[in-house]
Amino acid sequence: MASRRRVGEFELIARHFAPLARSFAGAGGLESDNAFLPADRRHDTAVKTDTVVSGVHFLADETPQRVAAKALRVCLSDLAAGGARPLAYQLSLALPRGWRERWVEDFARGLAADQRRYGIVLCGGDTVVTPGPLSITITAFGTVPRGRGLGRADARPGDELWASGTIGDGALGLLAARGRLKGLGARDRKALEDRYRLPRPRTALGSRLIGIANAVADVSDGLLADAGHIAAASRLEVHIARELVPLSGAARRALAVDPALWANVLGGGDDYELVIAVPPRKRAALLVAARRADVPVTPIGRFARGGGVRLTVNGKGVKAPRTGYVHF
Amino acid sequence: MASRRRVGEFELIARHFAPLARSFAGAGGLESDNAFLPADRRHDTAVKTDTVVSGVHFLADETPQRVAAKALRVCLSDLAAGGARPLAYQLSLALPRGWRERWVEDFARGLAADQRRYGIVLCGGDTVVTPGPLSITITAFGTVPRGRGLGRADARPGDELWASGTIGDGALGLLAARGRLKGLGARDRKALEDRYRLPRPRTALGSRLIGIANAVADVSDGLLADAGHIAAASRLEVHIARELVPLSGAARRALAVDPALWANVLGGGDDYELVIAVPPRKRAALLVAARRADVPVTPIGRFARGGGVRLTVNGKGVKAPRTGYVHF
Numbered sequence: 015m016a017s018r019r020r021v022g023e024f025e026l027i028a029r030h031f032a033p034l035a036r037s038f039a040g041a042g043g044l045e046s047d048n049a050f051l052p053a054d055r056r057h058d059t060a061v062k063t064d065t066v067v068s069g070v071h072f073l074a075d076e077t078p079q080r081v082a083a084k085a086l087r088v089c090l091s092d093l094a095a096g097g098a099r100p101l102a103y104q105l106s107l108a109l110p111r112g113w114r115e116r117w118v119e120d121f122a123r124g125l126a127a128d129q130r131r132y133g134i135v136l137c138g139g140d141t142v143v144t145p146g147p148l149s150i151t152i153t154a155f156g157t158v159p160r161g162r163g164l165g166r167a168d169a170r171p172g173d174e175l176w177a178s179g180t181i182g183d184g185a186l187g188l189l190a191a192r193g194r195l196k197g198l199g200a201r202d203r204k205a206l207e208d209r210y211r212l213p214r215p216r217t218a219l220g221s222r223l224i225g226i227a228n229a230v231a232d233v234s235d236g237l238l239a240d241a242g243h244i245a246a247a248s249r250l251e252v253h254i255a256r257e258l259v260p261l262s263g264a265a266r267r268a269l270a271v272d273p274a275l276w277a278n279v280l281g282g283g284d285d286y287e288l289v290i291a292v293p294p295r296k297r298a299a300l301l302v303a304a305r306r307a308d309v310p311v312t313p314i315g316r317f318a319r320g321g322g323v324r325l326t327v328n329g330k331g332v333k334a335p336r337t338g339y340v341h342f
Numbered sequence: 343m344a345s346r347r348r349v350g351e352f353e354l355i356a357r358h359f360a361p362l363a364r365s366f367a368g369a370g371g372l373e374s375d376n377a378f379l380p381a382d383r384r385h386d387t388a389v390k391t392d393t394v395v396s397g398v399h400f401l402a403d404e405t406p407q408r409v410a411a412k413a414l415r416v417c418l419s420d421l422a423a424g425g426a427r428p429l430a431y432q433l434s435l436a437l438p439r440g441w442r443e444r445w446v447e448d449f450a451r452g453l454a455a456d457q458r459r460y461g462i463v464l465c466g467g468d469t470v471v472t473p474g475p476l477s478i479t480i481t482a483f484g485t486v487p488r489g490r491g492l493g494r495a496d497a498r499p500g501d502e503l504w505a506s507g508t509i510g511d512g513a514l515g516l517l518a519a520r521g522r523l524k525g526l527g528a529r530d531r532k533a534l535e536d537r538y539r540l541p542r543p544r545t546a547l548g549s550r551l552i553g554i555a556n557a558v559a560d561v562s563d564g565l566l567a568d569a570g571h572i573a574a575a576s577r578l579e580v581h582i583a584r585e586l587v588p589l590s591g592a593a594r595r596a597l598a599v600d601p602a603l604w605a606n607v608l609g610g611g612d613d614y615e616l617v618i619a620v621p622p623r624k625r626a627a628l629l630v631a632a633r634r635a636d637v638p639v640t641p642i643g644r645f646a647r648g649g650g651v652r653l654t655v656n657g658k659g660v661k662a663p664r665t666g667y668v669h670f
Contacts, residue, residue: 030449031467053380063468139359141355146395146474
């Protein structure tokens with residue numbers, strides 16, 4: 015975080031970059047995770063670019079295999095939010111001075127493992143050397159049925175808000191990795207840290223949400239921020255009931271030790287779960303899709319007319335912790 | 343350049359990344375400027391990613407508008423080499439700590455100007471803050487007729503090698519910008535510097551080369567390196583006659599002052615011209631296409647069975663200057 019107040023990432027994009035994308039319908043005003051380019055008569059290609067920088071988006075001591083996995087998986091998480099099946103990706107690798115071939119070899123091995131796991135394949139890119147830290151930009155391509163890719167802008171009043179998996183493990187895992195999570199057993203700390211280091215994008219669920227969800231975002235900036243992005247893009251308010259937010263055992267125990275960690279659970283990022291706006295009549299279909307994808311889903315709130323994020327604890331309104339821009 | 347001997351960019355890609363792209367036909371083994379994804383029944387989408395880093399690929403004191411132009415145009419040059427018409431692009435902007443909104447505003451203004459000039463539009467991306475230098479990764483998309491996108495691998499023995507525009511101005515312009523080009527008038531120095539700072543990608547020519555050229559590359563690494571890339575990908579030798587290489591007046595005068603600059607003219611990069619492998623029977627068609635695109639083209643050599651780059655001066659073989667990896 016910068017020490018003086020600066021415009022945030024979303025404001026910056028809205029002010030300076032969204033006007034550049036106005037004439038491209040598939041860009042959705044840069045408000046969603048993906049852009050959509052026409053593919054064949056029955057499909058569009060979902061496109062998403064993400065950059066990760068050493069020491070900012072992953073720990074500087076991370077193994078090359080895990081760096082590869084993180085770089086690729088944050089993009090796969092966006093494709094999942096778009097309802098897309100992974101297809102191919104472009105890789106730009108900016109190596110720091112003093113790079114070693116052995117590192118690149120292990121990095122490529124990490125990519126190869128994830129290519130097999132997610133059914134995606136490298137199709138091009140660029141390699142440069144930078145005086146700065148290791149940085150990786152991936153542009154991932156996925157396939158969606160024509161005109162049906164999911165974005166953030168189509169939630170409706172009355173839609174339920176669902177979350178996949180468990181929330182908060184990413185942010186708690188970052189604390190654990192930095193040795194800042196006290197009073198918790200080693201096994202819990204390890205479990206949380208693994209969640210931070212190795213995202214598990216919900217690709218199996220994402221493509222099954224087409225025809226069910228009205229809007230989807232992945233939880234990369236934090237639950238409140240990302241649910242808020244859907245609300246903002248859809249010009250709605252989103253209400254989240256904190257007691258319904260699904261937590262892992264490790265997160266529950268961490269919160270029992272220190273309830274102040276709720277700010278990290280709700281406001282931190284790196285969960286790479288999906289938040290999903292679903293009309294009530296599609297609830298059964300969502301549960302079937304989630305079972306087929308083997309991903310648990312939990313209803314945690316609702317969309318209504320209005321604007322912003324409203325957080326309650328057992329029905330009582332509480333101040334939402336400061337959110338978003340965690341990497342910016 | 344690293345002080346100790348390291349594997350070069352192309353070797354690194356061939357060893358560690360080409361195997362990851364083996365199963366994707368449109369990646370062409372990562373040997374060409376572009377990958378091709380299927381679009382509709384009559385088109386493919388050409389895709390190219392390029393990263394530029396402040397102080398490496400452009401001068402650290404460059405204006406935001408020119409940084410925007412350089413970042414976008416190096417990608418457009420690759421699309422031109424693929425025979426593609428510009429369509430859309432994704433932008434990843436890694437801002438240095440201490441960035442100012444004013445800079446971003448001017449940068450976006452530069453993008454807007456080039457969007458109008460080249461008929462391309464922003465469709466998405468990412469914005470991050472890095473502890474390193476300003477870095478920009480652009481993934482550009484272009485349109486080519488189905489299955490007819492141009493690459494580097496299909497030159498044939500007997501094909502002529504043609505070059506667009508003039509060669510060497512980029513590398514000489516970098517010297518001029520660094521105050522290392524002595525004995526040359528201010529106007530010539532300025533003209534060369536402009537060529538370095540502001541590439542003019544040959545998009546109008548590129549899309550007209552489909553059905554004419556067997557292989558195309560853009561001159562980003564240097565004439566000998568890029569003609570050599572076509573030769574290597576096509577498993578051929580390329581012969582270049584130095585006296586035929588088209589030069590600007592400024593470059594001619596610089597060489598008259600210091601003939602050692604031939605190494606920069608032939609071995610430096612950043613010309614963003616096209617080198618084109620054309621069968622002799624297509625020569626007339628090439629000249630018509632070049633006239634319609636308003637881009638001069640010059641025959642400078644020929645492909646033959648064998649391997650590597652053979653440089654001659656008035657028929658006499660000379661040692662080619664060390665080439666490639668200028669940014670690596």
